[in-house]
Every structure is written in C-alpha cells, then in structure tokens.
Amino acid sequence: MSIECLQISKAYKNKSLFKDLNIAFEKGICNCITGENGSGKTTLLKIVAGLEKADFGNVRVKGTCTYSGSNPYMLRGTVMENILYPLTLKRQGQQSDLKKVQAMIAQLGLDGLEHREAHSLSSGEKQKVALGRALVWNPDILLLDEPTANIDVETIERIEHILLEYVKDPEHTLLLVSHDLEQARRLSGETWVLKTQGLSKVNPKVL
Amino acid sequence: MAYIIEGIKEAFALLLRGDSEIYQIILLSLLVSGIATLLATVVGLPLGIYTGIRKFPLKRLYGSVLFTAMGIPPVVIGLLVTIVLSRKGPLGTYELLFTPQAMVIAQFLLVLPIVTGILFGTAREKGKHAYELAKTLGANRIECLFLLIKELHSSVLLAIMTGFGRAISEVGAVMLVGGNIRGQTRVMTTFITMNNSMGAYEKSIAMALVLLSISLVINGLSHHITGGKSYVD
Numbered sequence: 001m002s003i004e005c006l007q008i009s010k011a012y013k014n015k016s017l018f019k020d021l022n023i024a025f026e027k028g029i030c031n032c033i034t035g036e037n038g039s040g041k042t043t044l045l046k047i048v049a050g051l052e053k054a055d056f057g058n059v060r061v062k063g064t065c066t067y068s069g070s071n072p073y074m075l076r077g078t079v080m081e082n083i084l085y086p087l088t089l090k091r092q093g094q095q096s097d098l099k100k101v102q103a104m105i106a107q108l109g110l111d112g113l114e115h116r117e118a119h120s121l122s123s124g125e126k127q128k129v130a131l132g133r134a135l136v137w138n139p140d141i142l143l144l145d146e147p148t149a150n151i152d153v154e155t156i157e158r159i160e161h162i163l164l165e166y167v168k169d170p171e172h173t174l175l176l177v178s179h180d181l182e183q184a185r186r187l188s189g190e191t192w193v194l195k196t197q198g199l200s201k202v203n204p205k206v207l
Numbered sequence: 208m209a210y211i212i213e214g215i216k217e218a219f220a221l222l223l224r225g226d227s228e229i230y231q232i233i234l235l236s237l238l239v240s241g242i243a244t245l246l247a248t249v250v251g252l253p254l255g256i257y258t259g260i261r262k263f264p265l266k267r268l269y270g271s272v273l274f275t276a277m278g279i280p281p282v283v284i285g286l287l288v289t290i291v292l293s294r295k296g297p298l299g300t301y302e303l304l305f306t307p308q309a310m311v312i313a314q315f316l317l318v319l320p321i322v323t324g325i326l327f328g329t330a331r332e333k334g335k336h337a338y339e340l341a342k343t344l345g346a347n348r349i350e351c352l353f354l355l356i357k358e359l360h361s362s363v364l365l366a367i368m369t370g371f372g373r374a375i376s377e378v379g380a381v382m383l384v385g386g387n388i389r390g391q392t393r394v395m396t397t398f399i400t401m402n403n404s405m406g407a408y409e410k411s412i413a414m415a416l417v418l419l420s421i422s423l424v425i426n427g428l429s430h431h432i433t434g435g436k437s438y439v440d
Contacts, residue, residue, distance in 0.1 A: 051339050067343040073336035076358055086344040137344070 002027050002141055002173040003048055008057030010043055016196055017043055021057070023199050028170040029189025030163060033177050039194045041177040042070070045143050048175065063140025063171070070146035072130030074118035079110060082118045082129050086137040104132040109158055123150040131159060135166065141173045142166060148183065160187055210408065217409030218416055228390075229410075233417055236394040239307055239381070240374035243314035244322075248367055251322030255366070256355050258323075259330025260338045273327055276320035281313075282379030288313040289383050305386040310394070313380040318370035325366035329359050361433045368429040375421060 003025040010017045017040030025031045033041050046052040048059055049067035066086075075082050083104055087097040105114055108128045113121070118129055131147055147163075148156045164187065167174045178184055184191045192199045221229060258269065290296050292304040292312075303309045337358040341351040356363055378396035385392030387401055395418050402411040 049343055051343065064345060065343070066345070067339075073340050075337070075340070075354070076360075089341075089344060089346050089350055133344070139345075143343075 002062045003175065004060040005044075005048070006058045006060065008047065008054040008059060010040060010047065010052075010054050012043075018194065018196060018198060021198055023192075025173055025175055026190060027173050028167060030167050030174045030176055030187045032184040032188040032191045033175070033194055033199070034179065034181065034184055034191065035194035039196075041194050042145050044194065045145050045175065045177055049143050061141065063173075064137075065141040065143065066134045066137070066139040067143040068130045068134040068145065068147065070149050071123075072126055074121070074126055074129065077118060078115050079105070079118050079121070079129050080114045083132045083136050086133060090137055100136055101132075104136050107158075107162060108132050109155060124152065124155070127151055128155065128159070131162075135162065140171060141175070143175050145177045146179065147176065148178075148180070156183075163187060211412075214408040214412045215416075218413030221409060221413045222417070229413065229417075231390070232393055232395055232398050232414070235307065235392075236375060236396075237421075239310045239394060240314055240371055243311045243374050244318050244367060244371040246311070246315050247318035247322050247370055251319050251366070251370075252326060252356070252363065253352060255323040255326025256330045256334060256352065256359070259327040260334045260355070270327065270331070273320055273324045277324040279317070279320065280379065281317055281377040281381075282383065284313050284317050285380035285383030288316065288380070292384065304384060305388060305392060307385070307392060309384040310381045310392060313384045314374040314377070317377060317380055318374050321370045321373055322366045325362060325369060326359070329362040330355065334359060364432045365429050368425050368432070372422060372425045372429075375425075376418065 005021050005023045008021045009019045021044075033044065035041050043052060045067065047054050048061065049065060050059075050061075051067065075085060080101055083101045084097060087100065102114075105111060108131065110125070110128055110132070113125065118126070121129065127147060127150055131144070134142060134144070142163075144163075148159055151159065160183070163174060163176075166172055167189070176187065191202050193202050258266075263269075288309060289304065291298050292301070292309055293299055294304075303312070334355050337355055338351055341354045346354060376396065378400055381387075381392070381394055382397050382400065385394065385397065387393050387397040393401075395414050399411045399414050399418070402408070402414075
C-alpha cells in the first residue's frame with residue numbers, strides 16, 4: 001500500500017464531507033473515486049496530496065507524490081518550460097530533460113504548441129500540459145482530479161492509454177477522481193464511491 | 208511669476224555648474240533610500256509572500272494592520288526612531304542619532320510595510336495556486352519562494368519601486384533622525400525644506416527638479432513593468 005487514510009474526517013462550514021474514513025489504495029492499479037458533486041472527492045485528493053489538512057486522522061503516503069487539479073495552474077512561460085519545470089527541481093541532466101519533455105509533448109499530442117505561452121492555451125490544452133508536467137518526473141503516486149474534463153474524445157483515449165501505461169509499473173499508484181463512469185470502467189482496477197458514510201468499493205461494470 | 212522663472216534658470220545653472228554640495232546631497236539621498244529599500248526587500252519579500260499564501264489565525268486582522276502601516280506618516284516613524292536612538296533611549300549607547308545609519312533605519316521601517324503589504328496582497332490573491340503546484344511537484348521551501356518571485360515578478364518590482372519612491376521623497380523621518388546636518392545627513396528633501404524656509408528658491412527648485420526626475424523615472428519604470436496596471440489589479 002502506498003496511500004493509507006487512517007480515520008480521517010473533514011467538514012466544511014459544519015457540513016460533514018466524510019467521517020472516520022479508513023482506506024488503503026493499492027499499487028500498480030488505477031484507483032478511481034466517484035461520487036456526487038460536493039461529496040468531498042477533490043478535498044480527499046488534496047488531503048492525500050498534503051494541500052489540505054484533515055480535521056481528524058492521518059494520511060500515510062509512501063513515495064513521491066504529485067497532484068493535478070481540474071483547473072490546472074499554468075506557470076509563466078511556454079508549454080515546454082511548464083513541462084520542464086519539475087525536472088529543473090530534480091536537477092537532472094539538461095539534455096536528457098529536454099528529450100523527456102519532447103517525448104511527453106509528442107505523447108500528449110501537443111506537437112506544434114511547444115513554444116506557445118501556456119497561459120494562452122485552451123482549457124483542454126492546459127489539462128494536457130498539466131498532465132505532462134505531472135508525469136514527466138515519474139512520481140510514485142499520481143493524483144488526478146478530472147484529468148479529461150475538457151478534452152476531446154480522441155485525446156481522452158490517448159490520455160487513458162498513457163495512464164494505463166503508468167500503472168503498469170507495480171511501484172506506481174494512480175488515484176483518480178472522475179464523474180465519467182465509462183472512464184471508471186475503462187481504467188479502473190478499483191472503483192470507489194464517496195459518501196458521508198465513507199468510501200465503498202463498487203464494481204464499475206454495475207454502476 | 209518672474210522670480211519663479213528666474214529660480215528655474217538659476218536651478219539649471221546650479222546643476223550644470225556641477226556644485227559639489229548638490230551632487231553630494233543627491234548621492235547621499237540615493238544611498239540612504241537605496242540601502243533602506245534593499246533591506247526592506249530582503250525582509251519584506253519573503254515575509255509578504257509567506258504570509259500571503261499561508262492560512263493562519265487572525266490573518267484578516269494581520270492584513271488590516273499591514274495595510275494601515277503602509278500609510279503610516281513618516282514623521283511618526285521619525286519620532287519613534289528618535290526616541291529609541293536618543294541618548295536616554297534603549298539604543299542610545301550606539302550613538303546613531305543624527306547619522307546616515309539612523310536615516311536608513313527610519314526609512315527601512317517606512318518601506319518595510321509597503322513592500323510586505325503589496326506582496327502580501329498579491330500572494331494572497333494569486334500566489335496560492337503557484338505555491339500548491341510547486342509543492343506537489345516536489346519543490347522545497349526555497350524553490351517554492353523562487354517560483355513565487357518569478358510568478359509574481361511584476362508585483363515584486365512594483366513593491367520595490369513604490370518603496371524606493373516613498374523613501375526618496377519623504378522628509379519627516381529623515382529630518383527628525385538625521386537633523387539635516389550639512390555634509391553629513393543633508394538629503395534632497397531636507398535641503399529643499401531648508402532652502403525654501405530661507406527664501407533660496409533657486410536651490411530649492413534645482414533639487415526639486417532632480418527629485419521630480421527621479422520620481423518620474425521610478426513611476427515610468429513601474430508603469431512599464433506592470434503594463435499600466437496598479438498592484439490592486
């Protein structure tokens with residue numbers, strides 16, 4: 001297990017999102033969380049990412065972890081500079097970094113946009129840049145919130161293929177929030193529905 | 208009207224003659240305000256950004272106090288520093304009163320809330336997303352700070368420019384803590400005040416022209432850097 005939530009609870013303005021949540025997410029598969037709007041899916045993901053604190057309980061995360069939200073923030077600079085940023089933090093070799101970034105751009109179908117200002121992209125293109133930026137440094141855990149929300153069907157297939165490749169590595173863990181039940185069926189090793197009572201594992205084929 | 212025109216003519220003559228006292232005063236003014244702004248930036252930049260992005264109790268109150276401090280009258284700062292540095296004051300033994308160091312301290316206290324306040328406001332509005340992104344991509348605290356400086360660079364430059372503009376143009380604090388001593392603590396603003404009270408308008412106008420030019424350059428740079436937007440935008 002690379003992510004363990006131990007008795008975590010969270011409330012917003014006296015409304016309980018979830019209470020005493022106990023859950024462990026498996027390595028090497030895609031863990032998909034679904035649920036109604038306002039059920040706390042994004043909050044749970046942010047708690048796991050360390051961006052928000054649970055009111056009670058602990059989260060144990062083993063390994064490097066990255067989070068990409070549904071409305072991703074673009075850094076000042078080009079698409080290439082955005083995707084390169086995590087590699088500059090890791091101080092890896094400049095030449096190999098550029099090759100990795102170029103490969104990621106090709107994989108995501110962002111060819112031709114390398115030198116465009118990231119702020120000027122459409123929301124779908126921004127989603128792809130954010131995904132590339134999250135994947136390029138090969139973290140152990142990938143937390144994605146609605147990664148294909150504004151993306152066309154063809155690109156969704158391409159992204160799902162990339163995500164399935166990612167979880168082929170037994171050391172990788174993918175935790176994904178999605179409203180798209182078809183996507184949950186296509187990707188999911190495990191699908192969970194978040195309710196105030198907790199997370200319940202479901203069979204995506206019967207959703 | 209004639210004496211104003213005559214004053215302007217004499218002011219240009221004074222500047223072109225290369226009066227050493229005038230240039231020494233300009234240099235001291237730039238040095239004192241420059242050092243004070245630099246020190247205020249070193250402290251205020253990380254403080255403003257850090258407090259802007261973090262959640263903590265009484266943050267709204269902290270913001271209100273900070274924004275109030277941005278408009279604190281220079282003479283009040285001057286009075287406080289004079290009390291602290293006077294012989295009977297807690298730091299009297301250092302004998303700093305009526306020295307350029309005392310002027311730097313007073314202007315540092317004047318500029319610090321400006322730099323901190325502008326960056327606090329910007330980081331609170333725009334810095335959170337950049338900080339979260341850096342954090343989730345494995346950046347440490349220093350790397351997060353550098354990314355935020357890069358992302359908020361126009362506000363950072365605007366804060367520095369505004370702080371320097373405030374320091375170089377204020378008269379109350381430097382008059383009280385510096386004492387306007389010829390050759391030692393006389394700066395542009397105290398020089399103008401003194402000559403004005405003595406009726407030596409040509410000297411006042413000459414220095415006012417220099418001060419105005421510096422202010423125009425600072426404003427022009429701020430305008431250029433921010434693309435014509437104020438930091439509130």
